[in-house]
Amino acid sequence: MQDGDGSGAGGTGSPEPAIEVPAARERARAIPEAAVARLAVYLRVLSGMAEQEVTTVSSEELSAAAGVNSAKLRKDLSYIGSYGTRGVGYEVAVLIGQIERTLGLTRKHSVAVAGIGNLGHALANYGGFPSRGFPVSALFDMDSDLIGVPVGGIPVDHIDDIEQVCIEREVTIGAIATPAQGAQEVCDRLVAGGVACILNFAPVVLQVPEDVEVRKVDLAVEMQILSFHVARRQQDADAPETAGGSGVAGVDGVDVGPPGTSGRMSQEIDPVNRMVERL
Amino acid sequence: MQDGDGSGAGGTGSPEPAIEVPAARERARAIPEAAVARLAVYLRVLSGMAEQEVTTVSSEELSAAAGVNSAKLRKDLSYIGSYGTRGVGYEVAVLIGQIERTLGLTRKHSVAVAGIGNLGHALANYGGFPSRGFPVSALFDMDSDLIGVPVGGIPVDHIDDIEQVCIEREVTIGAIATPAQGAQEVCDRLVAGGVACILNFAPVVLQVPEDVEVRKVDLAVEMQILSFHVARRQQDADAPETAGGSGVAGVDGVDVGPPGTSGRMSQEIDPVNRMVERL
DNA sequence: GGATGTGAAATCCTTCACAGCA
DNA sequence: TGCTGTGAAGGATTTCACATCC
Helix, strand or coil: CCCCCCCCCCCCCCCCCCCCCCHHHCCCCCCCHHHHHHHHHHHHHHHHHHHCCCCEECHHHHHHHHCCCHHHHHHHHHHHCCCEECCCEEEHHHHHHHHHHHCCCCCCCEEEEECCCHHHHHHHCCCCCCCCCCCEEEEEECCCCCECCEECCEEEEEHHHHHHHHHHCCEEEEEECCCHHHHHHHHHHHHHCCCCEEEECCCCCCCCCCCCEEEECCHHHHHHHHHHHHHHHHHHHHCCCCHHHCCCCCCCCCCCCCCCCCCCCCCCCCHHHHHCCCC | CCCCCCCCCCCCCCCCCCCCCCCHHHHHHCCCHHHHHHHHHHHHHHHHHHHCCCCEECHHHHHHHHCCCHHHHHHHHHHHCCCEECCCEEEHHHHHHHHHHHCCCCCCCEEEEECCCHHHHHHHCCCCCCCCCCCEEEEEECCCCCECCEECCEEEEEHHHHHHHHHHCCEEEEEECCCHHHHHHHHHHHHHCCCCEEEECCCCCCCCCCCCEEEECCHHHHHHHHHHHHHHHHHHHHCCCCHHHCCCCCCCCCCCCCCCCCCCCCCCCCHHHHHCCCC
């Protein structure tokens, strides 16, 4: 998962344990992060079912469609209440309503997009995002050629006006689609503008106050994770059970290191990340 | 993470322990998924440091820059071997090399992009992605106006040719940026073309053979997770310590159901997901 | 009979704290 | 002395399996 937890909120090195509350005592809203993400998926699947006039589902059916196992699904749903009927299943409409309520989808969340490049355009052109739900209500860029130009129906404002505009338009979610260099500053301004939820597409680790929620969408990381799996597969294929006596430990048995390539490939510093600077 | 485990694969209730290997044979590949994702982040941070001529970092410094705590960072690095020097820290160049090796970044991974809409364009225009690393080598769409038109230097092929083209160009990673409707079929074709790693931007849960790795980038889900946090915050603000002594249990205390809103809002079926059909 | 809801076990991940080495 | 590497403790998440109810 993306985490985005407390992060290094300043305390660089200081052993300070932060203001850490006595854990979950506070909010009984104890829905695990992981479950929240899945609820959103269930919601989508359910919507599809509702469209096809399906009125009832069992945990088996829904879980299969959502790609999880049924026990997990039931536990996830149990976090939001008991809306099923034993021996029957769940009413699609009811579940949709309850998940929407839990996710806070019954109110609007104005979105601001910063960085109107390829991705920013794509975001702005979502058709204004869900006509109900997540309306894009502000666009920002620093390119003077773009200022004032409407994209997806909304004129681009200058990045210097973020604070003011966000406050005016009551933006609650900020999407950062700028190049890496500008991302932290844009983030700071969004926060100054009262935006407490950020969706970060820029390949940087944002430093934010702990009351700001950051989710990141990181293409380079995704690609590299996939690359890892390709590599793993290859190794399994190359040496299904070789082991060469290196044993299980493997903790130090990292001699797998390809001869002569150890520190060399880093000559041209990380070509991957260099490129993925802006979507 | 789509999991992709047995899922509905019959295992419904059958006590069959599956083919589950004794875990021992798993060897050194024991790097936790979560750690792999972070390694990619460390790599990026390290690259930035290398660019600035930094040659050595301590776990404290690196972890702060990566937004994790130092113990986690050290544990993550320990999965790939022991490349630090006690009392000193890590050599940036060495770590970069080792992480790249672990993630399989020492070989190329040809990428195919299916669906040349807003997002597909953005992906194709990455400049051909990392000149070394993840070259985009194929583009697909079904819009006949697009076929043959070069985007980001690569001509668009018809989606019917996926299999053939992927095999020819040895595509290892497929990015699906199509509308929801076509995604599963595109996915199936990619798999038929030998693509075992898929990055899915379409808002659907893909069904794939278990040897195919799927990562998904799901805007609607991300937005909804943020929405959840906004809602949680609001509730906390509205009733900072109400709780009514519900304590931790709260398992059943989910009667939080807002009066009169239960099944009503589901009238217009999930406006959110309807919109986010294509980035 | 059939499916939900949920304690409890199992698994995975994170954090602690300290031994060990440069 | 200072920082890495890592067992062990602690949490969080997932899975099991079954009591419970329609």
